[in-house]
Amino acid sequence: MISELLPLSSTRPLRKILSKRQARIVFSLTRHFCFVTTDTICNNGYYLKGIEVTMQCIQRQPKRTRSEELLHNEKSKKVTRLNVKLLGMEGDTDLQFLLVGGDLLKVRSSSWKKTRFYKLQEDCQTMWHESKKTFKFNQTFSIKDISAVRAGRQSEGLRKNTEEPVEGRCFSIIFKGRRKNLDLMASSEEEAKQWVTSLEKIMSNMENLNSQQKTEHWIFNCLRKADKNSDNKLSLEELKDFLHQINIEVDDQYAEKLFQECDQSKCGHLAGDEIEHFYSLLTHRQEIDTIYGEYAKTTGFMSAENLLEFLIKEQREEATLADAHRLINKYELDDKAKEKQLMTQDGFLMYLHMPEGLVLNPTHKAVHQDMSQPMNHYFISSSHNTYLMEDQLKGPSSTEAYARALIKGCRCVELDCWDGSDGEPVIYHGYTLTSKILFKDTIKAIKEYAFKTSDYPVILSLENHCSVEQQRVMAQHMSSILGSALLTSPLGDQMPTDFPSPEELKGRFLVKGKRLTKLEACFGPEETAGDDGSLTEEEEDDKEEEEEEKKKATEGKKLKLAKELSDMVIYCKSVHFNGFQDAKDNLGFYEMSSFKERKAMALAEESANSYIRHNVDKLSRIYPSGTRTDSSNYNPVPLWNAGCQIVSLNFQTSCNDMDVNQGRFLTNGKTGYILKPAYMRDLGSEFDPITLTAGPWLQHKTLHLMIISAQQLPKVNQKKTSIVDALVKVEIHGVPADTADKETPYIGNNGFNPMWNENFKFDVYVPELALVRFVVEDHDSVTDNDFVGQFTVPFTSLQMGYRQVPLLNKEGDPLPSAGLFVHIMIMDA
Numbered sequence: 001m002i003s004e005l006l007p008l009s010s011t012r013p014l015r016k017i018l019s020k021r022q023a024r025i026v027f028s029l030t031r032h033f034c035f036v037t038t039d040t041i042c043n044n045g046y047y048l049k050g051i052e053v054t055m056q057c058i059q060r061q062p063k064r065t066r067s068e069e070l071l072h073n074e075k076s077k078k079v080t081r082l083n084v085k086l087l088g089m090e091g092d093t094d095l096q097f098l099l100v101g102g103d104l105l106k107v108r109s110s111s112w113k114k115t116r117f118y119k120l121q122e123d124c125q126t127m128w129h130e131s132k133k134t135f136k137f138n139q140t141f142s143i144k145d146i147s148a149v150r151a152g153r154q155s156e157g158l159r160k161n162t163e164e165p166v167e168g169r170c171f172s173i174i175f176k177g178r179r180k181n182l183d184l185m186a187s188s189e190e191e192a193k194q195w196v197t198s199l200e201k202i203m204s205n206m207e208n209l210n211s212q213q214k215t216e217h218w219i220f221n222c223l224r225k226a227d228k229n230s231d232n233k234l235s236l237e238e239l240k241d242f243l244h245q246i247n248i249e250v251d252d253q254y255a256e257k258l259f260q261e262c263d264q265s266k267c268g269h270l271a272g273d274e275i276e277h278f279y280s281l282l283t284h285r286q287e288i289d290t291i292y293g294e295y296a297k298t299t300g301f302m303s304a305e306n307l308l309e310f311l312i313k314e315q316r317e318e319a320t321l322a323d324a325h326r327l328i329n330k331y332e333l334d335d336k337a338k339e340k341q342l343m344t345q346d347g348f349l350m351y352l353h354m355p356e357g358l359v360l361n362p363t364h365k366a367v368h369q370d371m372s373q374p375m376n377h378y379f380i381s382s383s384h385n386t387y388l389m390e391d392q393l394k395g396p397s398s399t400e401a402y403a404r405a406l407i408k409g410c411r412c413v414e415l416d417c418w419d420g421s422d423g424e425p426v427i428y429h430g431y432t433l434t435s436k437i438l439f440k441d442t443i444k445a446i447k448e449y450a451f452k453t454s455d456y457p458v459i460l461s462l463e464n465h466c467s468v469e470q471q472r473v474m475a476q477h478m479s480s481i482l483g484s485a486l487l488t489s490p491l492g493d494q495m496p497t498d499f500p501s502p503e504e505l506k507g508r509f510l511v512k513g514k515r516l517t518k519l520e521a522c523f524g525p526e527e528t529a530g531d532d533g534s535l536t537e538e539e540e541d542d543k544e545e546e547e548e549e550k551k552k553a554t555e556g557k558k559l560k561l562a563k564e565l566s567d568m569v570i571y572c573k574s575v576h577f578n579g580f581q582d583a584k585d586n587l588g589f590y591e592m593s594s595f596k597e598r599k600a601m602a603l604a605e606e607s608a609n610s611y612i613r614h615n616v617d618k619l620s621r622i623y624p625s626g627t628r629t630d631s632s633n634y635n636p637v638p639l640w641n642a643g644c645q646i647v648s649l650n651f652q653t654s655c656n657d658m659d660v661n662q663g664r665f666l667t668n669g670k671t672g673y674i675l676k677p678a679y680m681r682d683l684g685s686e687f688d689p690i691t692l693t694a695g696p697w698l699q700h701k702t703l704h705l706m707i708i709s710a711q712q713l714p715k716v717n718q719k720k721t722s723i724v725d726a727l728v729k730v731e732i733h734g735v736p737a738d739t740a741d742k743e744t745p746y747i748g749n750n751g752f753n754p755m756w757n758e759n760f761k762f763d764v765y766v767p768e769l770a771l772v773r774f775v776v777e778d779h780d781s782v783t784d785n786d787f788v789g790q791f792t793v794p795f796t797s798l799q800m801g802y803r804q805v806p807l808l809n810k811e812g813d814p815l816p817s818a819g820l821f822v823h824i825m826i827m828d829a
Contacts, residue, residue, distance in 0.1 A: 076122050079224055083124040087205055088213070094198035095124070104195070105185040107170075110161045113185070123221045125206065141175070143206055144816055148174045148407075149199045151192065154448065156399050157183045159441070171196050174400075177811040178389065178652075181400065206816075210350060214817045215712065219279060222246050233269040234278075244723070246282075246712070246752050285349070287708050287755065287821065291802060292345045301342040304328060315801030316825075327351055352804050352821075359774075359803040359822065360666070360793050367669035374499040375457070375571070376589075376619045377681045379640055381665045381672035382412035382459075384623050384648035385631075387427050387437060392629045394433040399445035405651045406449040408812070409665055411672035412459040412512075412621070412646050415442060417466050417474060425470045440477040447481055450509070454671040457505035459572060459646070461621065462513035464565070471562035478568065482509050487570055495523045498589055498617070499571055502673050512572035512592070512621075514561055519570065519590050572619065580610045583618060592619040595644075596626075597634045604642035609688045615643035616683045623648045633657035637733050640664065641689040641769055643680045654810040656773075660733055662812050663771050663792025677768040689735040692765060700829040703762040703772075703795075705730060705822060707744050712817040713751035713807075716778045716786040724751030724788060725779040728820065732762050734770035734795070746779035751788075763829065770795035774805050774820055789815050800824050 080099060089095045101119020117130040121140070131139045153159050155172040161183070162170060168189035173182040186192035226242035227234060234242065236259050243255065262270050262278040270278055295310045296302045302310070304324040311319040325341060331354060332338040332347035343351070355362040383405045387397040402413055417439055420426035425439040450458045466474065478486055486509045491500050496519075570590070577583065577593035595603070600622045603611050614620070622639050624632075631650040635657055639647045649661055668674055679687045679697045687697050707728045715722055727746035732738050740762055747754035764770050773792040777785035789807030805820040 080122040080124070082220065083122065087124055087202075087209070089124075089202075089205060092201070094194075094201045095120075097194055097198045098127075098202065099124075101128075102191070102195075103187070107158060107161050107183040107185055113161075118184075120202070123224070124202070125221070143199075143202055145175050145177075145179070146173055146199070146203055147176045147404075147813075149196050149203070150174060151196045155181050155183055156437070156441070157181060168192060173199070174403075176813045177654075210353065215283065219246065219282070223275065233271045234275060235269050239270065239278075282752075285709070285711075285753070288345065288349055288352075292348050296345070298342065301337060301344060302348060303343075304341050307343055315799070317801075327356065330354075352802065353819075357802075357804055359791070359799055359805045359824070361797045361799050364667040364794075364797040365669070367671060369668050369673075369675040371456070371503040371671075371673065371675075372501045373675060373681070375502055375505065376499050376615065376617065376645055377676055378502065378645060378673040379647070379664065379676060380412055380459070380645045381408075381410045381661070382621070382646040382648040383410045383651045384414055385416065385429060385650065386410070386413040387416070387442065388429065388434060388631065388650070389652055391631050392429055392432065392434070395435075395631070397428050397435045397437045399437055399441050401652060402442060402445045403449040406446065406458070407453050408651065408662075409453045409670045409672040410651060411454065411456060412461055412648065413446065414461045414463065414623075414648065415439070416463040417470075419466050419470050423470065423473060425466050425474050430465060439474055440481065443477050443481045446509075447485075451507060454669070454673075455506045456502045456671045456673050457508045457510055459510045459512050461572075461646075461648075462511060462565075464513055464561075468560045468562045471565045475562060475564035475568060478509075478511070485509055486511070486568065488568055489522055490519065490570055495520055496589075499619075502671070510570065510572055511568040513569050513574055514566065515569040515573040516561055516563060516566040519573070519588060522570075580607070580614050583614060587618070589617050592621065594621040594623060597622060597624050600639055600642075600644065601634075604638045604644075605690060608642050608690050609686065611642040611644070612680055612685055612687060613683060615645065616681060616685070619646060620644045621646035621648060624650060636661055636664070637771075638689075641735055643676060645676075654812070658812070659773065659790050659792050659808075660771060662808075663773065663794065666792070667794055667797050689766070689769070692735065692737055697766050697768070699765075699767055701764045701767050701795075702827045702829045703732075703760075703764055704825040704827070705760045705762070707756045707758045707760070708802075708821045708823060709753060709755040709757075710751075710776060710818075710820050711753055712819075713754075713776060713788050714809075714815055714818060715751065716788060723749045725749065726751055726754045726788065727777055727779050727785070728756065728758075729773075729775040729777065730760055730762075731773040731775065732764060732770055732795075733773060733792075734764070735766045737765050738763070738770050748779075751778075764795060767795045772798065774807075774822075776807060776820065789818055791820075798824055798826065800826055 084090055084092075084095065087095075098120035099122075101117060103115050103117055105113050106116045107113050119128055120126070120143075121128050125143050126140050127143065128140050150172045151170075153162055153164070153167050153170045155174075158170050158172060162185065166185060169186050169192045171184055171186070171192050173184070175181070184195075186195060222242055222245045223234070226238045226245060228238060228241075236256065239259055240252075240255050258278070258281065259270070262274045262281070264274060264277075265271075291314075292302070295306045297306050304321055307327060308319055308321050308324040311317045311324065317323075328338060328341055328343050328347065331350040332343050333350060334344050334347065337344050337347065351357050355365070385392065386405050387399075387401050389396045389398050389401050405413060415427050416429060417425050417427060418430055418436075420436065420438065426436040427439055427442050428434045428436040446458070446460070460478075462474075464471065464474075479488075485507055487505070490496050491504060573588075573591045575587060575591045575593055577595065583591075583593070600620075611620075620643075622636075622644055624634055628634075628650070631653045633649045633653055633655050636647040636649060637660060647661075649658060651658070665672055665674060677697065679685050679695060686693065686695055692698060707730070710726055710728070713724050713726055716724060725746045725748045727744050729741055729743040731741040742760045742762075744756045744758040747756065771792055771794055773790060775790045776788040778788055779785055787810055789809060791805050791807055802821070802823050805822055807815045807818045807820065809815050
């Protein structure tokens with residue numbers, strides 16, 4: 001309770017920092033803290049016109065009596081036991097360790113190291129941590145937000161701010177998105193191992209929950225939060241609060257009707273079986289009733305024969321009776337039904353949420369393409385200015401950015417190298433305020449994470465601005481750190497005539513950069529040709545537009561190249577592009593050019609077929625325009641249509657273009673290599689994506705798509721009263737003739753289980769280059785719609801029939817339990 005409010009005159013300094021447009025939090029210290037969260041201040045009758053005022057007091061919670069404390073602890077233990085059971089982790093010592101919690105040293109800098117208490121909350125999915133900040137309200141983070149837990153001093157912060165002897169006591173929690181790492185130190189090496197093991201186990205467990213388990217766990221904890229007085233009962237008001245939490249807005253009349261239907265005891269609250277009945281009503285899916293009912297012809301259940309009929313007729317699969325038996329044994333939840341080889345509706349729903357029932361062909365998740373083709377016959381997942389975490393002008397550089405890109409399957413990373421102090425080269429965006437990181441630390445990070453997601457080769461794209469002395473240091477660091485994994489000579493004992501394959505280069509690093517001689521020099525001095533031992537400062541195609549003026553001012557200036565670094569460039573020698581004919585007549589297969597976005601787009605539009613033929617035996621790298629200082633991206637699809645392999649994007653920026661990029665490299669085991677269609681690997685190809693003519697590329701298909709429903713969409717705005725008005729967009733990305741998009745109407749006030757039953761039809765002429773993107777948005781009639789989730793999949797990897805579409809957030813990570821339910825039919829036109 002506030003005993004007194006100070007008049008405006010006594011808070012004059014606060015008035016100076018408040019604006020009428022911005023909500024501020026201010027406080028005046030009287031007997032208690034008083035929060036004013038508002039557009040302005042109102043007090044003692046003074047009111048700034050047209051603006052509301054809301055106030056809150058921070059109050060200490062009244063101390064519980066001993067009996068209240070015992071009751072509270074017992075309820076908390078009960079909730080924990082239920083969550084442990086839902087997770088299937090009863091008796092697990094690692095989970096118990098997290099639930100008990102412990103002290104850890106939080107490391108922010110060499111001088112800021114403070115002890116904080118960490119423990120897993122009773123929902124078994126949220127970590128709570130102690131904070132000494134007076135107004136720190138958000139003291140939790142979700143296990144689902146953790147990308148990885150890394151033992152030792154692997155993070156940039158720990159390497160910088162701790163000493164080597166404490167290596168075994170350190171570990172880092174790496175979050176998804178742009179959230180900063182959490183660097184921690186335990187009191188002993190054993191304790192650090194226990195934290196790492198326990199966190200990794202619960203992360204893995206939550207990742208491996210089936211859809212029903214995820215739904216039950218989520219709904220149970222929403223119910224618990226709605227139960228304000230913790231009496232294990234739901235009043236009508238608590239039921240309304242619960243519906244808001246799970247993203248449903250209903251009018252009072254409907255809420256009362258639902259409540260009365262479940263309140264069979266007529267006592268004014270729901271408990272026990274009544275809550276279970278409410279849960280079954282809530283999760284009931286009418287569309288599944290219809291589909292299952294049509295094929296459940298054996299005493300109300302699906303027999304193996306019924307399931308086989310469904311697989312062949314609806315899912316258009318070449319299935320056998322053995323396949324049907326396998327699915328029943330794998331996904332049926334009822335043991336008695338399983339014994340009789342029957343599939344219940346729950347088992348059927350389980351199947352639809354598993355890989356066999358998803359929109360992505362499960363056989364395409366693993367490596368399924370021929371990996372023995374020359375490396376330039378593949379699209380290669382590529383990053384631009386990989387070291388940057390944010391924008392191109394003043395954002396931080398970090399080795400963590402390399403780790404994140406490589407874990408996402410990136411196979412070509414960029415290193416902008418400049419002279420540093422103490423003879424150590426550094427990486428940063430030259431002529432800007434971006435921070436600097438050591439070249440050697442970057443190479444160590446690349447070695448650590450290069451092959452965690454994919455075993456296939458990584459290209460190190462060097463933008464070299466260093467003196468000869470520091471170039472030698474760069475060469476020495478790469479040689480000593482990468483060792484035999486660094487490719488320093490051509491494969492074989494004869495001059496190659498083509499690129500080796502990704503399969504031959506598994507686990508290897510290739511350097512892309514300038515080279516003093518032709519590659520033929522590796523096989524005898526008599527074949528040495530080319531350069532005079534020095535190079536102009538121009539990098540490929542004028543590296544960045546904003547540097548062009550500087551380059552003109554220093555025209556003719558020479559940059560010497562160290563032989564040690566030059567000799568490391570084997571299959572990716574950087575050269576200036578002087579036209580397709582010049583490249584054909586004068587360049588070796590290993591000599592490649594980089595193109596700025598604008599020039600590449602022009603070539604892809606005006607000379608698409610020439611570009612495709614150029615890329616049959618050469619590599620091309622594309623990079624964003626220098627004007628994209630905010631690290632925005634360009635559309636990569638037209639460049640892939642022209643056969644360009646290394647289409648580099650700003651991986652740190654979440655956007656539609658990165659979604660499409662993720663979709664392109666979703667299949668083939670997420671190797672970062674996607675085999676180009678055969679007609680893009682033929683020197684005599686007549687394919688032109690702009691003016692389509694008859695040829696093997698023209699395989700006209702009609703895509704019939706029904707958007708049926710969505711499930712458990714997350715809130716965009718976490719305010720209690722904010723509910724998603726869901727709509728679905730379907731986009732086709734590919735050659736211009738295929739590019740299209742359509743959208744459903746929006747369903748108001750329902751993000752939990754909206755239903756559309758909306759039919760779309762698309763014509764797709766070049767299916768091997770097409771991608772299908774499903775996007776869910778929150779409709780807004782005043783401003784742009786808000787992004788909710790998306791999933792992008794290659795057209796040729798779509799499964800037909802009734803399929804579940806998992807949704808990813810804007811960072812490209814899965815949204816637990818959220819998805820679309822669709823029906824897909826692809827027919828020859």
